[in-house]
Amino acid sequence: MPFLDISSVSKSYGTQGVLENINLSIEEGEFVVFVGPSGCGKSTLLRMISGLETISSGTIAIEGKVVNDIEPAARGTAMVFQSYALYPHMTIFGNVSFGLRMARNTKEFIASKVAQVAGILQLNKLLERRPGQLSGGQKQRVAIGRAIVREPRVFLFDEPLSNLDAELRVQMRAELMDLHRRLGTTMIYVTHDQVEAMTLADKMVVMSGGRVQQAGPPLTLYDDPDNRFVAGFVGSPKMNFLPVKTVEPASGGVQLSGIAGNGTAFLPLEAPGLIGPIEIGLRPEHIRILPASGSEAGLFLEGRVTLIEELGSESFVHLDLDDGTRMTVRAGRDADLSAPTLRLAIDLSHALLFGIDGDRIRSQSGPRA
Amino acid sequence: MTVVTTRPTIWTVLKWALAILIALIALFPIWWMVNVVFSMPGEPVSLNPRLWPTSLSAGIEKIRVIFTETEYLRAYGISLIYAVLTIAGVLTFGSLAAFEFSLFDFPGRRILFGIILLSLMVPTAVTIIPTYLLTSQLGWLNTMHGLVVPGLASAFGLFMLVQFMRAVPKDMIEAARLDGASHFQIYWHIALPLCRNAMVTLAILTFMQTWGNYMWPLIVSSKPQLYTVGQVVGLFNSPLSHQTVDMVMTANLLAAIPPLLFFLIFQRKIVEGVAMSGTKG
Known part of the structure; x- marks a missing residue:
């Protein structure tokens, strides 16, 4: 049984279809990247996994349990947003610990968890600052920290590096790969940048027009594409x-x-x-x-x-x-x-x-x- | 380095002259109050009127008389309670409603918001009789809740807070949902702190409006025990009042001090708030 199973999932807004019959299996610990042009439905699919978006038909199951009707926070997923979505009125400690506080954990437990995460992401010296005082890369790290601290079963990343400059993007990419290696948690990452997808993914899912065009290891998609779209989309310069x-x-x-x-x-x-x-x-x-x-x-x-x-x-x-x-x-x-x-x-x-x-x-x- | 000085144009001079003239016209009544209070009785309005105060002790004595020999101090307390309760209510109901209207979609949201905005255009005079009848049927005449409750749902406050909360990024609300925050916790921990500036501005504007509200307290409370400052000042000003002009002016000055102080302290926030909401209170 796959760790995360997306089965015949469709999404429509009124009569407007956004995703059509998506079938996808994700194994535990895999780094999966959804990639495709703007408007292909990759972010919508990610949001459906997180629970922020309802599912029109089909099922999403995590560890064999269908999560269609389960609240976002109870699904065991954590998401890093493109805009970081940090709470500007809270300190970094407040941001990272917010989820733990909502779950009514003890102060000692919260402090130890935040310290542990801060150690992993080198945030120790920033804990008393506010998001407005941090650089883009630091904000991104805090957003990741906020996700890690909840120990989710699945990490969801929605174009998290888009707001960073080219140099920082490469650096953060390496940090994400390192983080995945250390945590070993399943990660699903959305991007429109196929270079990012190629470098990060264990499994790359190329999407277009609300459908999965092909899914597989990046080099398989590069060498053996199923259709013209995948052949043209994967690789730079293009085929x-x-x-x-x-x-x-x-x-x-x-x-x-x-x-x-x-x-x-x-x-x-x-x-x-x-x-x-x-x-x-x-x-x-x-x-x-x-x-x-x-x-x-x-x-x-x-x-x-x-x-x-x-x-x-x-x-x-x-x-x-x-x-x-x-x-x-x-x-x-x-x-x-x-x-x-x-x-x-x-x-x-x-x-x-x-x-x-x-x-x-x-x-x-x-x-x- | 050369310093470039530009000669003011006639237009600039005219603008300044006009601004100063308007300021003088606005300030003169207040100055006149101060002048009358802090002078010996009758002095400023004598044959040789004076434009500046002459006796601090006379003014203090008049204030003492007002506070000790009339119901003024109690009216101050009533006004203060009335203002504080109204502010608390307007902020609570306004922010809760604004949270829903600005950040969530629900059936009929647009129509409901439209109706609320329309109510801004209905003059108070039109609604005051139905409101009075309702208050009366509830048996709330001559009570503090009769005074306060009808003013708690402020369309202006809602409109202002909605404008603010619309600026809260949806991602932030969703991040909080994923962090396990309940609907109310999102409101309390995220939306409310992010709108602190708007809340402060609305509190100030509500205070100014409540403190100066004359008509509703006059209608709803006929018992002297529930008179607000506005009503007591009204008594001083009434045609059959036995008070002398300087005592009336003292009562007026004391009534004007809280909003004046408020305005001086929070001037920037008030101007910002009015500019941001794109309307006036």
């Missing part, structure tokens, strides 16, 4: 998509034509009956920039450079192909990017195929395609 046509099915593979205009290629993928327009997906690292004067075999494309993003150790080169398709290529420091047009070699062994409905076309004989 390149080239519209192509499959012509008569060849034995032992698929014959592609119309790649960036009139390129053709053979893909060793068992997909009988596949004829018509499709898309091939290629990660930027699977495209190589060729020297201006080269004579290598294989499929070449030519693209006009529109933008080069220098990142120090590498560059992202944005190009327009002849048929207007835009591509992004990862280039090393040694690549010669001075020419206005570049020749590209694509590694079709890593290419993924997507039908016009956005679903992945998988090999019918093997796991990979």
